[in-house]
Amino acid sequence: MTSLQLLPITGIGEVKPGDILAQLILDAARSDGGPGILDGDVVVVTQKVVSKAEGRLVAIDPTLEADHKRLVLDEAVRVVRRRVSPRGELLITETRHGFVCANSGVDLSNVEHGYAALLPLDCDRSARRIRDGLRGRGSVTVGVIVSDTFGRAWRKGLTDVAIGTAGVAAVNDLRGTKDAQGRVLEVTEVCIADELAGAADLVMGKATGICAAIVRGVNPDWLRESSVAAEVIRLPMDDLFR
Amino acid sequence: MTSLQLLPITGIGEVKPGDILAQLILDAARSDGGPGILDGDVVVVTQKVVSKAEGRLVAIDPTLEADHKRLVLDEAVRVVRRRVSPRGELLITETRHGFVCANSGVDLSNVEHGYAALLPLDCDRSARRIRDGLRGRGSVTVGVIVSDTFGRAWRKGLTDVAIGTAGVAAVNDLRGTKDAQGRVLEVTEVCIADELAGAADLVMGKATGICAAIVRGVNPDWLRESSVAAEVIRLPMDDLFR
Numbered sequence: 001m002t003s004l005q006l007l008p009i010t011g012i013g014e015v016k017p018g019d020i021l022a023q024l025i026l027d028a029a030r031s032d033g034g035p036g037i038l039d040g041d042v043v044v045v046t047q048k049v050v051s052k053a054e055g056r057l058v059a060i061d062p063t064l065e066a067d068h069k070r071l072v073l074d075e076a077v078r079v080v081r082r083r084v085s086p087r088g089e090l091l092i093t094e095t096r097h098g099f100v101c102a103n104s105g106v107d108l109s110n111v112e113h114g115y116a117a118l119l120p121l122d123c124d125r126s127a128r129r130i131r132d133g134l135r136g137r138g139s140v141t142v143g144v145i146v147s148d149t150f151g152r153a154w155r156k157g158l159t160d161v162a163i164g165t166a167g168v169a170a171v172n173d174l175r176g177t178k179d180a181q182g183r184v185l186e187v188t189e190v191c192i193a194d195e196l197a198g199a200a201d202l203v204m205g206k207a208t209g210i211c212a213a214i215v216r217g218v219n220p221d222w223l224r225e226s227s228v229a230a231e232v233i234r235l236p237m238d239d240l241f242r
Numbered sequence: 243m244t245s246l247q248l249l250p251i252t253g254i255g256e257v258k259p260g261d262i263l264a265q266l267i268l269d270a271a272r273s274d275g276g277p278g279i280l281d282g283d284v285v286v287v288t289q290k291v292v293s294k295a296e297g298r299l300v301a302i303d304p305t306l307e308a309d310h311k312r313l314v315l316d317e318a319v320r321v322v323r324r325r326v327s328p329r330g331e332l333l334i335t336e337t338r339h340g341f342v343c344a345n346s347g348v349d350l351s352n353v354e355h356g357y358a359a360l361l362p363l364d365c366d367r368s369a370r371r372i373r374d375g376l377r378g379r380g381s382v383t384v385g386v387i388v389s390d391t392f393g394r395a396w397r398k399g400l401t402d403v404a405i406g407t408a409g410v411a412a413v414n415d416l417r418g419t420k421d422a423q424g425r426v427l428e429v430t431e432v433c434i435a436d437e438l439a440g441a442a443d444l445v446m447g448k449a450t451g452i453c454a455a456i457v458r459g460v461n462p463d464w465l466r467e468s469s470v471a472a473e474v475i476r477l478p479m480d481d482l483f484r
Contacts, residue, residue: 003277004445006246035245081482092482100396149432153395153483154342155403156476157413157433159440171399174448190391190448191399198401199441202460203246206416206432218444234398240323240334241395241483 002217007035008203009043009212017055021045022133025212030138035214037140040223042168042215043130044200046160047148048110049211050126051117060116062108065089071116075104080242095119098233099163100242101150110209120146123164124227131166143168143223147197149206153241160201162193162228169193169222170231191232192222244459249277250445251285251454259297263287264375267454272380277456279382282465284410284457285372286442288402289390290352291453292368293359302358304350307331313358317346322484337361340475341405342484343392352451362388365406366469373408385410385465389439391448395483402443404435404470411435411464412473433474434464 011028015021025045029037037043051057061067065088073079076093080100083090093104097119105119120126123146131144146164151157162170170193177188200213236242253270257263267287271279279285293299303309307330315321318335322342325332335346339361347361362368365388373386388406393399404412412435419430442455478484 002445003250004248004441006248006441008245083482154476154481155433155436155474157431157436157474159433159436161397177448189399190443191397191401192444194397194399194401195440195444198437199246199248199444201432202434202437202441202457203244206419215444232397232399234396239396240325 004218005216006199006203007214007216008210009034009214010210012049012211015049015052015211017052017057019053020133021049021053022130022137025130026134026138028212029214035216037134037138037142037214038216039141040218040220041140042143042145042196042218043134044145044147044197044213044215045130046204046211047105047119047123047146047163048107048117050120050146054120054126056118056120057111057115058118059114060108062114068106068108068116071106071118072103075106075118094242097123097163097229098235099150105148119148119163124166124229125164127164127166141167143218145193145197145200147200149201160197162197162232165193165226165228167223168196168218168226169224170226170228172222193226193228193232246460247458248441248445249456249458250452251276251456252452254291254453257291257294257453259294259299261295262375263291263295264372264379267372268376268380270454271456277458279376279380279384279456280458281383282460282462283382284385284387284438284460285376286387286389286439286455286457287372288446288453289347289361289365289388289405290349290359292362292388296362296368298360298362299353299357300360301356302350304356310348310350310358313348313360314345317348317360336484339365339405339471340477341392347390361390361405366408366471367406369406369408383409385460387435387439387442389442391443402439404439404474407435407468407470409465410438410460410468411466412468412470414464435468435470435474
């Protein structure tokens with residue numbers, strides 16, 4: 001195993017509907033002092049700017065809680081849990097993509113006042129579009145992960161996870177691999193896309209305005225066709241917690 | 243934000259009950275070609291070697307499924323879910339620590355044949371012991387995370403998470419922080435210990451025998467007293483999924 005580097009891409013600035021994210025990422029990464037982009041890099045891009053570039057913004061009256069809640073329910077196929085607390089109503093929903101998260105991923109922070117950002121319609125496709133753009137415009141072959149910040153059952157605090165992937169494994173299947181004692185591994189499927197997304201968040205933060213980062217040095221075997229929808233989403237019938 | 247490095251510590255070798263992990267880590271990290279250990283590093287150590295060093299090994303007849311199951315139930319305070327499949331019975335349990343995970347964290351892989359490894363009794367304390375050992379024997383002040391590989395609800399694949407911390411924040415509380423537009427952030431509590439543990443797994447892998455890694459370059463503000471038990475474990479009464 002060799003070392004990895006986590007490199008923030010600074011200077012992308014405000015993203016607007018219709019912007020070509022791949023070009024913005026290339027320009028920022030290749031500006032003076034930037035990390036560049038190399039073949040074999042994994043580029044992690046946060047959902048917020050992907051949604052903005054794709055025009056997934058909806059006008060909302062942020063003083064009307066009902067307006068927000070209607071949006072959340074519009075984006076959901078199922079309300080998994082609901083809790084009313086002094087901080088307001090929390091809805092844990094299942095989105096059309098199959099993600100289980102707070103408020104269907106509808107987000108008001110780091111969005112222009114009066115607007116809410118919805119999740120991309122097809123997050124794997126969003127990742128492929130960025131990967132193809134980086135290849136076409138920048139002549140680099142990379143993996144791309146679109147990340148978002150989700151809570152989880154049983155543990156406090158949020159972490160960044162992968163909601164879309166292109167060109168980098170979502171889940172690495174180690175079934176049949178032997179451990180150091182020659183015994184078949186019990187732990188067989190590692191969601192490296194979530195580990196990569198969380199790692200990238202460590203150099204992005206929530207209040208910095210940094211919306212993309214590079215993981216450099218990953219195992220070349222990890223760079224393959226992939227899909228969060230196919231590899232990570234657990235179907236309701238296979239899920240013990242829905 | 244500056245860049246981070248993920249550096250595997252190779253050459254620790256087989257760990258036996260009574261071994262001083264801090265010394266093994268120091269010797270391996272400071273050997274020729276090793277990454278060394280610097281003030282401000284975060285050292286991530288996998289649960290398996292911590293359990294071995296602490297003698298948390300139990301003789302087991304691995305051909306008797308009942309033997310394994312008895313151990314799992316002994317380590318549990320509650321069976322959260324149970325599923326019988328062609329691959330055997332899966333128990334999702336709550337451990338005495340409050341972790342919700344498969345089989346109470348009882349593990350047979352990467353353990354000598356005829357033994358199972360149990361989780362450390364107090365994982366934060368295990369992390370503190372390593373941190374104090376590195377300070378006393380190596381004169382370095384670092385954060386330490388003990389990591390384990392857990393599944394989760396709703397998403398396939400496993401990821402490494404923090405089960406114990408010392409000297410590095412488990413959850414970073416951003417409440418009151420403003421976003422780039424000057425709005426108060428909605429995402430307020432980030433479990434950086436889990437993101438650090440998952441990041442470190444990217445340079446360790448499951449079949450390599452690498453049991454420790456360094457995250458170098460973390461924000462010095464993250465290096466503070468901490469506890470997974472106090473900051474990450476969600477109490478059953480606050481949990482919508484138990």
